[in-house]
Amino acid sequence: MEREGNDCDVGDTSLTASLFDGEASVLSSTFLLDHVGEVTVTFHSDRLYWKLVGSLDNDISTCLRVKYFPKAATEIKLSEIYAVELNGHGSIYISSLPPAPECLLLGQDIQMYRFTVHGFIRSKNQPSQCILADYTFGHTNLQVCRKWVNQLNASLKQEVGRPKNLLVFVHPRSGKGNGCRTWEAVAPIFSRARVETKVVIVTERAGEAFDVMSSITNMELNSYDGVVAVGGDGFFNEILNGFLSPRFKAPYPPTPSDFVHVVKDNGDSLVNDEDEIVAETSSKMEDQFPLISSPKQFGSRISNLNSEDKAAEFPVPNEWFRFGIIPAGSTDAIVICTTGTRDPITSALHIVLGKRVHLDIAQVVRWKMTPSSEVEPNVRYAASFSGYGFYGDVITESEKYRWMGPTRYDYAGTMVFLKHRSYEAEIAYLDVESDEINLTSKRDYQGNLIRAIRSSHISERRICRTNCNVCNEKPNHASVGVCSLTPHLNSEETRWARSKGHFLSVGAAVISCRNEKAPDGLVADAHLSDGFLHLILIRDCPHASYLWHLTQLTRRGGSPLNFKFVEHHKTPAFTFTSSGDESVWNVDGEIFQAHQLSAQVFRGLVSMFASGPEV
């Protein structure tokens, strides 16, 4: 084992820095650690350790006859370090009682060369939240500091998946209008971590991010490791659609055989007897519909790719290309579900540290905008939630009060609740027979609710979390191409079931949709990447019962789905046809007017810079 030694003097303190290299790849030196004292620092395989030098008792010390417990950390994992920087010559603050770092009264400043290790610690109250933690080490020899910085940076470079180059979109008017300030607050984390960020756009209007994202050439996109959206769910949705619309070639969702054709022929909705579930074998979607050819939503500038760019492929799904969201919106449900918290610093750290989690994406296809319009498919992608009735009316109403900021949702919600409107519609959903699936309040042919199936599964509720078993589960059957994104459609056991009647709302949650108003979300046990939508049908019911359902949503541990008038179906695909007065759809917080639509979910279609909630 090779050994290098460096001796230096700081006042009365004699420091020895030693670099050990070789089989065990251990690096060890003695430094002064800011606010702590003299420490020996060791870097061994995946972490940095430090230990106070000359302390009689490392756990407890006495200062002015008060007992102090050293709070300073004593190690940091490489995976929790996002940057290491040389700081030049400057002061290191040292307590004269080394084992008592909190005892600041008796300390002194010492001038020396310094380097800082930038990392984070987890909040004790909220483990998903990361708090920045800097450790500044001082030494009288600049070369020793340099060696450490170089060694640590070389090791950080080996960390897999950390991005180098990112595109950034900022929505300045998101939420309370803090988009730019939010970006300015986290930008230093990216520059310290030496992640190049190109702020392509600070938007001036709705739809701009979609236009830019859909126009970027594949060649340019290939030079980035991902895209960061500074804004809310709606803003992310725009970027997601701009990304997927021109690049993701997938079949339309499967539908029951009478779906489009019946409507086309006579304009009637697809009705069977009220509250009836009809079993029907699903046809394979690839046989039914052509590939999506010309996405025509949002803006107008989907680029005509030139021949050079056509040659530059950008495959979707794409393992290395990821999306990050720095929360600045009004709800930020996607950030809360993917990082476990609503904190710009935590999100920025998840991005620079190169975390990865897959996210299901719903494809929502509008076939007819109004009862009299032509069949004209129009595709949207949703990452969190699509809802009709109550949810559509709230978003329509809230747009009138955008000036109120996030409180517009409370105001609009109250107004819509008071109106208590229900809408006649029919929903057909793919009923996938599997032990794993917690089928809930189904109806039998007589219209009686069947709840027995649900109760047997309640104890098995598995909440989505970091390294989630459900999301990481491989489908039983190996499928390839687009089919691998729709594993639950490929089963022979699927059949169409239907629900028809008057609904206060029809909702399809891709993820749990946790937010500050609904701490468990709309569906507590929804997963980020299990390939299922949670269809929630709220039938017309007394006003007070509906209020009770909404109240349950606002409670941690509430049971919003446990009502007679609530149907909850876990499904990979569904169709919807309105047959009376019309509401609109709310797709990830954006209005989507549709009389008839079909939807399916693609399992783990995109990757996020996140690791799931630490619950």
Ligand SMILES: Nc1ncnc2c1ncn2[C@@H]1O[C@H](COP(=O)(O)OP(=O)(O)OP(=O)(O)O)[C@@H](O)[C@H]1O
């Ligand atoms: N400069 C802009 N001015 C007005 N609207 C914009 C601008 N840039 C983007 N938008 C639109 O604003 C919509 C809402 O933005 P965003 O989702 O960031 O905020 P929010 O609605 O306050 O938050 P959340 O979606 O989390 O509830 C986006 O879908 C986008 O179309």
